[in-house]
Amino acid sequence: MAIAAKFIQQLDIATPMARPEDVRELSGSQILCEALVREGVELIYGYPGGAIMPFYDALTSYPSLHHVLVRHEQAAAHAADGYARATGKVGVCVATSGPGATNLVTGLATAFMDSTPIVAITGQVARHFIGRDAFQETDILGVTQPVTKHNFQVRSTDELADVLHEAFRVARSGRPGPVLVDVPKDVMQLKASYDPGMHVTSEEYLLSGCADAPRPTPAALAKAAELISEAQRPLIMAGHGIILSNAYAELSAFAEKTAIPVITTLLGLSAFPDTHPLHLGMPGMHGPAHVNQAIGEADLIIGVGLRFDDRVTGKVDGFAPKARFIHIDIDPSEMHKVKVAAVPIIADAKVALAALTEVVRPSDKIAWLNEIRSWQMEHEAQHPVRRDDTLPDPIGILTAIREATGGEAIVISDVGQHQMWTARHYTWTRPNSHITSGGLGTMGFALPAAMGVKMGIPDAPVWVVAGDGGIQMNIQELATLQQLGLPLKIAIMNNGYLGMVRQWQQFFHARNYSETPITGPDYVKLADAYGHTGIRVTRREDVEKTIQRAMEIEGTVIIDFRIEPETNVYPMVAPGSAITSMIQESGEERA
Amino acid sequence: MPDTITPIERSGQSNSAHGAGQDHTLIALVEDRPGAVDRVVGLMRRRRSNMQTLVIGRSEQPNVVRVTVAVNDSEVAIDQLEEQLRKVVDVQHVYNITARLAVTRELALIKVNSTPEKCNAIVELAHHFGAHAVDVAPNAVTLEVTGSEEKIAKLVNALQEYGIREIARSGRVAMARGTSDA
Numbered sequence: 001m002a003i004a005a006k007f008i009q010q011l012d013i014a015t016p017m018a019r020p021e022d023v024r025e026l027s028g029s030q031i032l033c034e035a036l037v038r039e040g041v042e043l044i045y046g047y048p049g050g051a052i053m054p055f056y057d058a059l060t061s062y063p064s065l066h067h068v069l070v071r072h073e074q075a076a077a078h079a080a081d082g083y084a085r086a087t088g089k090v091g092v093c094v095a096t097s098g099p100g101a102t103n104l105v106t107g108l109a110t111a112f113m114d115s116t117p118i119v120a121i122t123g124q125v126a127r128h129f130i131g132r133d134a135f136q137e138t139d140i141l142g143v144t145q146p147v148t149k150h151n152f153q154v155r156s157t158d159e160l161a162d163v164l165h166e167a168f169r170v171a172r173s174g175r176p177g178p179v180l181v182d183v184p185k186d187v188m189q190l191k192a193s194y195d196p197g198m199h200v201t202s203e204e205y206l207l208s209g210c211a212d213a214p215r216p217t218p219a220a221l222a223k224a225a226e227l228i229s230e231a232q233r234p235l236i237m238a239g240h241g242i243i244l245s246n247a248y249a250e251l252s253a254f255a256e257k258t259a260i261p262v263i264t265t266l267l268g269l270s271a272f273p274d275t276h277p278l279h280l281g282m283p284g285m286h287g288p289a290h291v292n293q294a295i296g297e298a299d300l301i302i303g304v305g306l307r308f309d310d311r312v313t314g315k316v317d318g319f320a321p322k323a324r325f326i327h328i329d330i331d332p333s334e335m336h337k338v339k340v341a342a343v344p345i346i347a348d349a350k351v352a353l354a355a356l357t358e359v360v361r362p363s364d365k366i367a368w369l370n371e372i373r374s375w376q377m378e379h380e381a382q383h384p385v386r387r388d389d390t391l392p393d394p395i396g397i398l399t400a401i402r403e404a405t406g407g408e409a410i411v412i413s414d415v416g417q418h419q420m421w422t423a424r425h426y427t428w429t430r431p432n433s434h435i436t437s438g439g440l441g442t443m444g445f446a447l448p449a450a451m452g453v454k455m456g457i458p459d460a461p462v463w464v465v466a467g468d469g470g471i472q473m474n475i476q477e478l479a480t481l482q483q484l485g486l487p488l489k490i491a492i493m494n495n496g497y498l499g500m501v502r503q504w505q506q507f508f509h510a511r512n513y514s515e516t517p518i519t520g521p522d523y524v525k526l527a528d529a530y531g532h533t534g535i536r537v538t539r540r541e542d543v544e545k546t547i548q549r550a551m552e553i554e555g556t557v558i559i560d561f562r563i564e565p566e567t568n569v570y571p572m573v574a575p576g577s578a579i580t581s582m583i584q585e586s587g588e589e590r591a
Numbered sequence: 592m593p594d595t596i597t598p599i600e601r602s603g604q605s606n607s608a609h610g611a612g613q614d615h616t617l618i619a620l621v622e623d624r625p626g627a628v629d630r631v632v633g634l635m636r637r638r639r640s641n642m643q644t645l646v647i648g649r650s651e652q653p654n655v656v657r658v659t660v661a662v663n664d665s666e667v668a669i670d671q672l673e674e675q676l677r678k679v680v681d682v683q684h685v686y687n688i689t690a691r692l693a694v695t696r697e698l699a700l701i702k703v704n705s706t707p708e709k710c711n712a713i714v715e716l717a718h719h720f721g722a723h724a725v726d727v728a729p730n731a732v733t734l735e736v737t738g739s740e741e742k743i744a745k746l747v748n749a750l751q752e753y754g755i756r757e758i759a760r761s762g763r764v765a766m767a768r769g770t771s772d773a
Contacts, residue, residue: 141626145633150680153625170680333674336667 023195028157028188029058032121033065035164038201041092042066043083043455045076049096050136052123054188068451068484071476073100075448077107077178078474080118082449084111085435086410087456088246090171090202091118097125098136101182102143106442108178109147113439114267115240117176119167120144124153126186140182149177154184157192161199168202173211175331176244213330213348216355224302224326224343225359231300233322233368234260237283237312240267240438241305241329247350248272248431251304254357261369263291265306267438270428280372284312285573286420289383289582290376292573296580298323301339305329305349308338309439318578328352383570383584392543392561394421394493400544401463401491402427404551409461410435410453414446414470417499420569422465433460444473450488451480461489461551468494468520478530481556489550490558492523495565503568507583523560532556612641612663616695616765619658619676620650620684627681631658634679640664640672644697644762655683661763688767695765698735699743700725704754705732713753720746731756 026034032055036044044067048056059067070076073095080091095101101122111118125134141151150170152163160183167179205211228234242251251272255262261280262272272279281291295301301323306312313319316338327334327341328349335344345352387393398421401409407429413422413436428434435453437445446466454462471492481488493499502516527534533553537546537560550557571582621627628647635642643661650657662669669687676685701722703713706729713732714724722736736746740763747758 142629145626145630146637151626155625331678333671333678335674337671 022197023193025191026194027054027058027191028154028160028183029054030061031157031160031192031194032164032183032188033058033062034194034196035161035199036092037062037064038196038199039090039165039168040203041090043068043452044092044094045070045079045083045452046094046121047073047076047096047100049098049100049123051097051125051185052094052100052121052183053096054185055094055121055123055183058188067094068455068480070448070480072474073103074107074444075451075474075477075480077104077118077120078110078442078445078448079452079455080120081107081111081114081116081178081445082412082435082452083456084116084118084176084452085114085243085449086432086453088244089117089456090168091116091452092121093118094121096123096136097140097185098138100136101138101140104180105144105147106440108144108180110437110440110442110445111178112147112149114437115176115244116178117171118178119164119171120148120178120180121164122180122182123188124182124184127155127184128186130184140180144180147178148180149175151180151182153182154187157187157190160187160192161194161196165199165201165205169205169211172202173206174213175329213351214346216328216345216347216352220343220345221355221359224345224356225361227300227324227326227342228258228260228302228360229363233294233298234258234300234302235280235294235298235323236260236262237265237301237303237306238262238268238271239265239304239306240271241349242268242271243432244305245330245348245350247305247348247353250350250353250357252276254353254360257357257362258360259363259365259369260302261294261372263287263295264428265309265312265438266423266436268306269423269434270430270432273429274427275429278369282423284309284314284579285575286424286569286571287579288376288424289379289571289584290372292579292582293375294372295320296322296578300324300326302326303328303341304353307331307334313338314573314575314577314579318580328356385570386585388540388564388567390540391564392537392540394418394563394567395425396540396543397491397493397547397561397563398422398426398465400547401465401489403544404547405461405463407433409433409463410457411463411465412436412446412450412453414464414466415441415443415500416467416470417495417503417567417569418465418467418493420500421493424569443467443470445470447471447474447488447490448477448480450490451477451484451486454486454488455484464488464490466490466492467499468492468496469498469518472518472520475526478526478532478556478558482531486556487554488556489547490556491547492558492560493563494520494523494560495563495567497565499567500569502566503572506566506568507572508574523558527556527558532558534558534560536560536562538562612665613689614643615662615664615669615687615689616693616763617660617662617669617673617676617685617687618765619660619682620652621656621658621679622681622683623654623656624681627679628656628658630679630681631660631676634675635660635662635672638668638672638675640668644760646762646764648764659762659764688765692768693765694768695739695763696737697740697743697763698737698761699747700733700735700757700759701747701750701755702731702733702757703750704756705730709753713750716749717746720749722746 084091524534
């Protein structure tokens with residue numbers, strides 16, 4: 001109640017009056033469902049169990065809350081995450097206490113690192129059991145504290161609705177992130193009087209303007225415009241913030257007005273069309289050489305909605321050593337964290353880019369862009385991409401997926417070599433069509449996340465690209481797909497290795513392939529066992545027609561592409577090296 | 592944070608090790624909710640901050656806990672820590688009063704070996720430091736002293752010759768001088 005009072009005070013709106021006819025006596029679990037409905041929740045991924053049973057009992061009375069029964073709670077968190085990334089709405093997952101709750105942890109950490117808004121609701125043992133080592137009791141607040149934006153334990157049925165709305169508000173506002181709400185079983189069972197008008201939803205709160213991000217000041221904008229007009233070799237680095245703030249048009253307008261080339265980070269891919277003449281590519285450890293070379297030569301970096309992760313910067317001293325930085329981010333703690341910004345702008349990317357576009361002078365200087373393009377041609381001529389003539393090759397698979405879907409697919413990649421191939425060799429044009437676990441690098445993310453994506457954007461063709469290691473980490477979700485009748489297309493790049501680790505072993509551990517050879521099931525039989533269609537592809541010439549066929553088959557299709565076992569991701573920057581020093585394909589020497 | 596600043600290049604923005612640590616006093620006003628103080632302390636641990644003392648106590652507002660942390664860290668780490676602390680949902684306000692004029696105090700209880708003959712000398716010595724006896728037993732005297740950490744260290748040093756049995760120190764609390772709240 002105190003929480004509600006605080007919000008209402010801040011809201012500067014008339015204090016809602018309790019209308020006796022709206023007040024109902026409801027159980028905690030009913031209040032939970034009512035509040036979820038008021039938050040606009042339609043989809044919940046979860047798994048029942050002892051402590052959360054009262055919620056599941058109430059759930060059947062709320063048909064607008066569609067629940068998806070996953071096969072492991074980790075998948076519930078990833079599915080909620082995928083849904084949130086694809087739709088921009090808050091994803092919701094539910095688990096019971098103890099093991100159910102701890103199984104969510106990897107999913108929460110994944111969402112936390114990539115700033116995606118999800119709300120996890122966990123059951124907890126009844127209040128009088130808490131702290132007594134009860135059956136399936138875990139201190140989930142303690143466990144998840146470092147991997148959530150915030151977490152709550154609901155202390156009474158009275159405060160349940162307010163806590164839930166606050167959880168949504170925290171998850172959505174500012175830099176988004178995961179929030180966990182732990183609800184003791186007796187809090188769900190007890191009754192309290194409930195009046196929806198007394199509880200402010202996250203939408204009402206955000207619309208009131210109380211949580212608006214700061215706007216860029218005229219002084220900062222003027223300083224930024226000055227640096228931009230002085231710069232001879234400027235670059236825009238666009239990150240996840242563009243997608244989170246829906247700033248695609250603002251980014252394009254800004255880049256086009258200033259004629260500044262655009263780099264998209266791993267999570268910034270599909271924030272700016274790859275086909276745009278100003279687009280350069282992805283920076284960092286597996287970025288193409290010309291992108292990293294451009295960063296090395298740049299005199300101004302305009303970073304928007306990114307955090308200069310170590311996979312982007314490599315050795316920090318060697319990252320953009322000649323450049324000054326304009327850093328736009330909604331999170332003040334990102335300013336100066338890695339590189340000192342000459343102009344830090346703490347603001348929402350969409351607002352900041354629109355404001356900056358107004359104050360900058362138009363430019364059509366393309367000498368710098370032409371210089372970068374000449375490096376690109378040089379590198380591509382020196383290091384042609386080697387493609388296998390007989391086996392299905394990663395680039396061919398990705399090209400075929402793009403062609404078969406006309407670029408309209410949403411592609412969810414897992415983690416490893418295939419992830420880098422997907423990032424590099426798929427041509428991203430549909431906004432927000434690339435979804436992957438970037439910060440945490442969570443193997444097993446793709447399949448469950450794709451369930452969330454497909455349910456959030458049902459009209460889009462949804463492709464999963466995974467390795468033969470990662471796909472086995474949440475393979476149980478094939479049963480969920482079958483129960484839902486959800487059609488995903490799953491491309492497994494099967495090389496019989498944990499390929500990225502093997503590649504590191506090859507480069508940095510003298511080919512000591514310690515525990516990286518891996519076997520898997522017969523994916524055709526496996527698909528059949530789960531009620532899906534499985535196809536094995538062992539010849540390069542069959543790649544395109546199989547992908548075409550997969551698009552024509554209704555339902556989920558698993559394609560087992562047998563790729564060359566020791567194909568590597570090139571170029572590569574060794575960890576701890578400057579990004580301008582890359583390992584190239586030919587001779588595998590450092591350039 | 593001011594909108595346009597040009598800070599000097601510091602360790603932490605390069606691959607060089609964090610160094611050049613100095614003492615800072617941070618004050619965080621934290622809403623009194625379950626786990627709130629835990630979050631503040633957990634953040635310190637996760638961000639590898641070198642905590643010297645930590646004091647948790649009530650403030651002038653009901654439901655607000657005042658957390659005073661003495662940390663020894665480089666400037667960049669402190670700036671980061673402040674911003675990270677501000678992100679904790681339960682934290683209402685964070686300020687670093689190191690650079691301001693501030694009153695800082697610590698309280699210590701010191702139990703010293705004693706005999707009926709030495710007792711007066713110990714109490715007299717204590718008076719020079721503004722300390723006074725709060726408990727006198729046949730073989731021990733317990734002194735209470737309030738002041739800066741240096742003053743307490745000097746008293747402890749002076750009492751060494753009698754033999755110190757036990758020391759309890761409260762950790763640093765601090766408040767800016769004048770009427771500014773931060």
